[in-house]
Structure formats: C-alpha cells, structure tokens
Amino acid sequence: MPLDARDQTESRTGTDPDFAIEAKGLTKVYKGQGKSGEKRALDNVDLQIPRGSLFGLLGPNGAGKSTFINILAGLVVKTSGSAKIWGYEVEDNPRMAKAAIGVVPQELNIDPFFTPEEMLDVQAGLYGVPKAERRTDAILETIGLTDKRGAYARTLSGGMRRRLLIGKAMVHDPPVLVLDEPTAGVDIELRQQLWENVVELNKRGTTVLLTTHYLEEAQELCDRIAIINNGQVVAHDDKRHLLGRLDAKTVRVTVRENLTDIPAPLQPFNPTIQSDGVEADGRTVMTIAYRPSSMTAGEIINALNVANLTILDLSTEETDLEDIFLQLTSRSKG
Ligand SMILES: Nc1ncnc2c1ncn2[C@@H]1O[C@H](COP(=O)(O)OP(=O)(O)OP(=O)(O)O)[C@@H](O)[C@H]1O
Ligand SMILES: [Mg+2]
Incomplete structure (x- = not known):
C-alpha cells in the first residue's frame, strides 16, 4: 500500500x-x-x-x-x-x-x-x-x-x-x-x-x-x-x-442635450453631472454609479431613452478582483 x-x-x-x-x-x-x-x-x-x-x-x-x-x-x-x-x-x-x-x-x-x-x-x-x-x-x-x-x-x-x-x-x-x-x-x-x-x-x-x-x-x-x-x-x-465588497460599476454617458437639471426618469439613479460636464457644444457628460447585483446597465439606458435623451457615447467601468487587489495591496503598503 x-x-x-x-x-x-x-x-x-x-x-x-x-x-x-x-x-x-x-x-x-x-x-x-x-x-x-x-x-x-x-x-x-x-x-x-x-x-x-x-x-x-x-x-x-x-x-x-x-x-x-x-x-x-x-x-x-x-x-x-x-x-x-x-x-x-x-x-x-x-x-x-x-x-x-x-x-x-x-x-x-x-x-x-x-x-x-x-x-x-x-x-x-x-x-x-x-x-x-x-x-x-x-x-x-x-x-x-x-x-x-x-x-x-x-x-x-x-x-x-x-x-x-x-x-x-x-x-x-x-x-x-x-x-x-x-x-x-x-x-x-x-x-x-x-x-x-x-x-x-x-x-x-x-x-x-x-x-x-x-x-x-x-x-x-x-x-x-x-x-x-x-x-x-x-x-x-x-x-x-x-x-x-466591490459591487460597484460606473456608467459614463454623453448625451447631446445641454442639461442643468436631472430629468425625472434618471433621478432614481442619482447621476452626477460633471462640473465640466456641459461641453462647449452643449453636450452633457453624466456618471452613474450602480450595483451590478441589483441593477443592469440596460435599465439605465432605458431611463435615458424614457427621458428622451440622445446618447452619443457610453462606457462602463468594470470593478473586479483586480480593483480589490489594488485597493488592498496599496492600502497595506503605507
Ligand atoms: N531564500 C531566501 N532568502 C532571503 N530572502 C528570501 C528568500 N526567499 C524569498 N525571500 C524574500 O522573501 C520575500 C517573499 O518572497 P516569496 O518568494 O515568498 O514571494 P512571492 O509572493 O512568491 O513572489 P512572486 O510572486 O514573485 O513569486 C521576498 O522579499 C523575497 O525577496
Ligand atoms: Mg513566488
């Protein structure tokens, strides 16, 4: 044996x-x-x-x-x-x-x-x-x-x-x-x-x-x-x-419209209009943070459509193990 x-x-x-x-x-x-x-x-x-x-x-x-x-x-x-x-x-x-x-x-x-x-x-x-x-x-x-x-x-x-x-x-x-x-x-x-x-x-x-x-x-x-x-x-x-722990993603949207207020359909998503968000040609750049475990990017796009906004550009930032890894390892360096 x-x-x-x-x-x-x-x-x-x-x-x-x-x-x-x-x-x-x-x-x-x-x-x-x-x-x-x-x-x-x-x-x-x-x-x-x-x-x-x-x-x-x-x-x-x-x-x-x-x-x-x-x-x-x-x-x-x-x-x-x-x-x-x-x-x-x-x-x-x-x-x-x-x-x-x-x-x-x-x-x-x-x-x-x-x-x-x-x-x-x-x-x-x-x-x-x-x-x-x-x-x-x-x-x-x-x-x-x-x-x-x-x-x-x-x-x-x-x-x-x-x-x-x-x-x-x-x-x-x-x-x-x-x-x-x-x-x-x-x-x-x-x-x-x-x-x-x-x-x-x-x-x-x-x-x-x-x-x-x-x-x-x-x-x-x-x-x-x-x-x-x-x-x-x-x-x-x-x-x-x-x-x-990092159940968070960010969507960054550029719309053609010049926004000063958040349209009602988007308010539940609590977007931020970046301070430099309204560009020279009147476009607005918004960022929306959300939890992928409870929401999809599709729901945000729907809300943008309901608000009658024209999406010119849209990107999402992933968070994954790499983010956790970087967060934790940089924090413990000090
Ligand atoms: N035989 C050894 N004598 C002296 N120092 C050592 C020895 N082996 C490893 N070290 C040191 O101990 C630390 C940890 O090394 P270790 O090889 O365990 O790291 P690691 O996480 O496997 O790294 P890597 O991802 O590069 O493989 C390093 O600072 C390394 O220089
Ligand atoms: Mg090793």
Whole structure:
C-alpha cells in the first residue's frame, strides 16, 4: 500500500479534517545575507483552507506566496507559528504531511536526461507507490504528454515542463494539490486545458491551493480567495463575498442635450453631472454609479431613452478582483 494520508486519517479519526491546510501565526524571517537585512516574508499568517476548496492565493511579487507554499512542501523552515497539512504539523509529522500533499514549485527544476514516463515512475517510487498501483498512463494523459512520454525532458518546451511537474505532484494521488504559479509561461490554450484538469481534480475531491498572477483566472476558477501582501493576509473570503465588497460599476454617458437639471426618469439613479460636464457644444457628460447585483446597465439606458435623451457615447467601468487587489495591496503598503 502506498502511504495514503486519507486512509491513515480515516483509520485514525474516522473523518477527514475540515481544513486541508491550516496556518496559525505562521512567520518566516529570512536571515539577512551580506548587505541585505533580514526579511520578514511571512508575518503571523492565519489561513484556513477548507477541505475540498479550490483556493486562490493572490499577491504581488515578493508578497510571501512561495514562502508559504515552500513551508508546506518542507523546503523552507518556518521561524514560528504552526502549519498543518491534513491535520499533520509539517515539522512534527513530515511523513504524513508529505504524503497528503503534492506540490508544484514555481521553479522549473527538471532533470533533463529523464523522459516524462521515467520521471513519473521515479517519483512514484519515491512515494512508495507499488508498480501495480501507478497511474503513469492516466497522468500522462491528464497533462497532455502521452505523445512525449519517451522524449528527453530537455527537449520539452517550458509549458510542457510545467505540466510534467504537475504530473509529478499527482503520482501519489494526494488529497491536497498545491500549485505555485502553475500557468506562468503556459500558452493560453494549454492554460485553459490545465485549468480544466485542475477543476476536474477538484470536482473529484482534491483540495487545490494555487497562486497566480492571473487575477481573472482566480476570479473564474477559485471558490475562495486570500490576498497576501508584505507577508500579511489582507483579505480572505468566499469569492462572491470578496467581489461583493466591490459591487460597484460606473456608467459614463454623453448625451447631446445641454442639461442643468436631472430629468425625472434618471433621478432614481442619482447621476452626477460633471462640473465640466456641459461641453462647449452643449453636450452633457453624466456618471452613474450602480450595483451590478441589483441593477443592469440596460435599465439605465432605458431611463435615458424614457427621458428622451440622445446618447452619443457610453462606457462602463468594470470593478473586479483586480480593483480589490489594488485597493488592498496599496492600502497595506503605507
Ligand atoms: N531564500 C531566501 N532568502 C532571503 N530572502 C528570501 C528568500 N526567499 C524569498 N525571500 C524574500 O522573501 C520575500 C517573499 O518572497 P516569496 O518568494 O515568498 O514571494 P512571492 O509572493 O512568491 O513572489 P512572486 O510572486 O514573485 O513569486 C521576498 O522579499 C523575497 O525577496
Ligand atoms: Mg513566488
């Protein structure tokens, strides 16, 4: 039998843990080297990643994302606090913690003289997966490298290497998969395919933690999102709640008419006529803020029509995760 944290946990407690990953007061201070002083890369991080979630960890360069993931992977030693995987403290119970997690590191470190097939086999061996239980073919299929199974890794493209690393992380069928910037350098089509695989794994019960710079992907895929900046968690919420915090859009309309008062049909929308709104040729520029959760831009256009105004130009400003991200990360900089 391979070391399977799920079986072990079940026999131990009869239930899976509520949190696949749990950090409490997790802190990492890198010692200064030469001129550079010490760096507090993680500062008292509390983070609970529910079992079964597809969790996005977002943050700008140097925020501490990889440090967090590398502590889970056992590659970086924490300074203080606690980090648990599947209920096992990483440092106290490294064997069980490691068995429960598959980590795809940000760096593409691949032995150039192995083929994908060999690499998956060696990795399975390292995890004690018996030959009869290895899923090399299925994994090669999942990562789209079946036709490259016998090619030397050095002949693989960057995107293929990254997919191979994802395959390596899956050999022991861990209940938790952690991906650090999994789609960096992967082209759009393959990225789409990769995401589909990740979503599929998640649907089948694997908890997924990923970091990404592609906010729109996190927005599309993840059900929970945490934002980290300067080693601190600045937001952690259900995606809908997080986006709901910025449930605001702005419509900017230019109408031909020269308006001094707000026409009655538009009054419920509480528009502002910009101080420079009435242009030389008599046009008026109005901005209307609204909550997309309770109103559509169409209703505003209807009101403009009812008011008999001639729309010359209309634009909406989106608010999305990016706005939240920028708001939160700029606020916590000061
Ligand atoms: N081995 C190390 N020694 C010293 N400082 C380090 C080390 N590794 C990371 N750091 C510093 O810790 C901070 C967090 O780095 P980390 O790699 O965790 O950020 P990140 O969020 O993954 O960034 P990116 O988005 O660029 O991957 C940075 O200031 C980085 O310079
Ligand atoms: Mg990183």
